[in-house]
Structure formats: C-alpha cells, structure tokens
C-alpha cells in the first residue's frame with residue numbers, strides 16, 4: 001500500500017513541527033508550506049529535514065503563502081494529499097490589533113483559498129481537511145466551561161478572522177460533502193512556543209533573569225485565566241480527528257485553568273526562585289509587582305523581577321477560558337498525557353540551557369543581546 005500524503009500549512013510553527021514529526025513516525029509522506037524569509041525560518045523542523053537528494057525522501061518543503069491562491073492550487077495539484085492540516089496563521093492575538101487586515105487575509109481568506117483550491121481540483125471527496133480553530137472564538141465567554149455547543153463571541157481581529165475560517169470549513173463540509181473539520185484548541189505550549197506568547201515569555205524571561213542576563217520581566221494582564229496544555233498532546237488529536245468515519249468538530253482542552261500570575265509562580269519555583277507579590281496596582285511607570293531573589297545566582301535578594309507595563313494590555317481582553325474536552329474523551333478516547341507541571345519543567349529546562357549558553361558566550365567576550373518584546 002502506498003504511503004499516505006499530508007500537507008501542512010504552518011509547518012515551521014510550533015504545532016506544524018510536532019505534527020510533522022508525528023506523521024513521519026506514522027509512515028506518512030509529509031509536505032509543508034514555508035514562507036520565503038530573509039533569514040532561515042526552519043529551525044523547528046531542521047532536525048527532521050531530509051536532503052532531497054537521498055533515496056526515497058519522505059519530508060518536503062514548498063515555498064508558499066496563504067495569501068497566494070495560485071501557489072496553493074499548484075502545490076495541492078502536484079501533491080494531491082490525502083490530508084491537509086491548515087495550521088498556518090498570523091497567530092498572535094495582540095499583533096492582530098496592529099495588523100487586522102493582514103490577519104483577516106491570512107487566517108480567514110487563507111482558509112477559503114485552500115478549501116476552494118481543493119474543490120476546484122476535484123479533490124473534495126478524497127482529501128480530508130483539518131482547520132486550526134481556537135478557543136479565542138469564545139472570547140467574551142457565554143458559558144463555563146466552553147464546549148462544542150457554546151456560542152462564540154470573538155474579541156480580536158484574530159478571533160474574528162478565525163470565526164470566518166471556522167464557518168467556511170463547516171460550510172464546505174455541508175455544501176460539498178467534504179471531510180472537513182475544526183479542532184477548537186485551547187492554548188497549548190512547549191519549548192517550541194513562539195517567544196512572545198505569554199508562557200514562553202515567562203519561562204525564557206525568568207531564566208535570563210535567574211542567571212543575570214536580564215533584570216526584569218514586563219507583563220500585561222497577569223490575572224487572565226487560561227486552560228494550558230502541551231502541543232504534543234494536541235497535535236495527536238489533530239490527526240485523530242481526520243481518522244474518523246464522519247467529520248466532526250471537537251474542543252481540545254485540559255479542563256483545568258490557571259492565571260498568568262500562577263504560571264509565573266510555577267516557573268519561578270522550577271528555577272528555585274521564591275516570589276513575593278507586593279501589590280496589584282499599575283502606576284504610570286509600570287508598577288513593580290514582584291520582589292524576589294534567593295538561590296538564583298544572577299539575582300540580588302529583594303530584586304524586583306516582575307513589573308506591569310500597560311503596553312502589553314490589549315484593546316479588548318479575553319479574561320477567562322476553560323475548555324470541556326469530554327466529547328473528545330468519550331468519542332475518541334483522547335486525554336492529555338503531559339501535565340502542566342511537567343510542561344513548565346520542560347520549558348524552563350530548555351530556556352535555562354539557552355540562557356546558560358548565552359551567558360557563556362558573554363563571558364568569552366562575545367556581544368550577546370537578549371531580545372525581549
């Protein structure tokens with residue numbers, strides 16, 4: 001039997017890289033779309049890259065973009081994949097307020113372009129389609145916990161674009177009998193998470209502070225509540241959703257919720273740093289909120305390491321998200337295997353190692369800049 005072929009948009013991102021690994025292990029021929037950039041942008045998949053000159057390669061990258069219909073149509077017609085995973089997106093909620101039109105084009109219209117290309121090529125009955133939908137659709141939550149039937153109330157240009165993508169996926173399923181479905185995924189993280197999402201910003205920032213590469217972590221709303229899982233567990237579910245007899249949309253979550261503040265505490269504790277919160281206000285300079293410092297060699301006792309910078313507040317915030325994954329559990333037998341504690345430990349270990357490498361270079365006299373956002 002010939003190998004199954006999968007096409008992943010967003011393969012260079014967090015989920016795309018884990019999904020590519022997962023599908024290669026399952027024996028798939030894996031194709032991914034990468035964007036042209038002025039610097040290499042394949043760091044997350046370099047370890048699974050295969051030289052196209054070797055015999056029988058199973059991993060292929062194609063230049064492309066979700067804003068380019070003819071490019072998508074050509075790639076699809078060349079590969080004729082059994083499964084398409086649409087993970088590509090401008091995925092940062094705060095940035096979507098800065099670039100709303102681009103976000104709508106990539107995240108909303110991009111999904112339509114892919115679906116329409118599949119239909120145009122006459123592949124709507126043979127190619128299965130997964131859409132990376134999001135808990136951000138619930139935005140201003142109408143029900144706790146959120147499940148597949150909870151009404152949507154998006155709160156950002158990102159979420160509004162993803163709402164279009166959600167419904168156009170449902171529409172192509174109903175109108176053309178396509179096997180197309182939405183995974184409504186709650187936040188999921190890993191050491192491969194982009195550095196400006198809150199969890200990675202925290203584990204990386206605190207690791208840098210712990211060894212003296214930086215002084216302070218500047219945060220936005222630390223009271224927002226999220227249901228955080230591990231990306232590895234969530235990509236397994238993306239694949240499972242395309243292996244059913246009938247297409248169906250599923251919520252993927254852990255069913256447990258923590259605040260950003262608690263995530264900071266867990267990460268600090270993993271680094272052996274004790275945190276004492278001093279206040280909750282915000283002044284015009286950004287209120288210094290946490291005072292710390294023992295054990296960590298790069299910190300002074302009593303050093304202020306966490307401050308609020310109102311620049312990180314969003315024009316409209318999603319205060320609380322908590323998913324109910326019971327449908328995925330009952331119908332597909334999916335349960336997350338990695339706990340939040342284990343994930344925090346993995347992320348901190350990774351970021352501490354990176355920080356130590358930087359510190360070593362600095363000690364050797366190299367000019368090391370620690371970028372933050």
Ligand code: NDP
Nearest residue numbers: 010012013014015065066087088089091132134185187188
């Ligand atoms: P990332 O931001 O890590 O990855 C996004 C990917 O999309 C990258 O490969 C990026 O390429 C690519 N991309 C961006 N713009 C375009 C474009 N115009 N054309 C083609 N590709 C593009 O996101 P995640 O891996 O975390 O998330 C994967 C998907 O799941 C996204 O759609 C996200 O919105 C959604 N999602 C994520 C959740 C999470 O908690 N992680 C939860 C729910 C949904 P490049 O590397 O060049 O930037």
Ligand code: GDR
Nearest residue numbers: 091093134135136186187196197198199219220221224312
């Ligand atoms: P989110 O993730 O917006 O939920 O979207 P993010 O990690 O960016 O924010 C989570 C919460 O933390 C608060 N926050 C901060 N966030 C960032 N990035 N930086 C800060 O300094 C900061 N301080 C506080 C935010 O206000 C927010 O409440 C992610 C993305 O992966 C989406 O693509 C995906 O759809 C959803 O998760 C589910």
